[in-house]
Amino acid sequence: MDDLQIGMLIDTGRDLEPGSQTIAKLSFWAPEGQVFAVQGADFRIWYAGRIVGEGRVLEVIPDLV
Template sequence: MRSDALVSLSLLPTAEGGFRSSIPVGVFHGVMMFDDKQGYDFRSDIEEPIEPGSTRSLKVAFLSPDEVLPLLCAGASFNVWAGRVVGQGRIIESLRLRQEHRSAASEALTRAVDDN
């Protein structure tokens, strides 16, 4: 699975409105809300169950990465929505921007070598 961002995700405890059970191993489908108006569907490969009330670093891929890319600034906060807020998190790094910068640097190097 392609990864667009590395995030720190904290699930709410069950008593505070979080999930009743852990997120199981497999592909997790969620909605990231950077404000109260717009949600962005994401997917993440879960390698170990994530318990309510715990925090985990995850790589996520967005269904519409070009739409969310401007919001993927390190430190940006978000809520995770599943019919209600079930967690919150912060963007650690935009992997998509890093990949784009790497591609641009590679292209510049190739042009410089070709010019010589």
């Protein structure tokens, strides 16, 4: 696979349902995530060796820590 892969935690406040749409907070494990997760960027969700979803960054909110 030639795509860049960066680990993250997805927090929706509820379970993700196949075929559904949701707004989520993405927290990256590595600081490089902030370089690529810019407003308007498309991404795919990879889990257990396969693509299980896709999305678009709607807004970037800097960490307050």
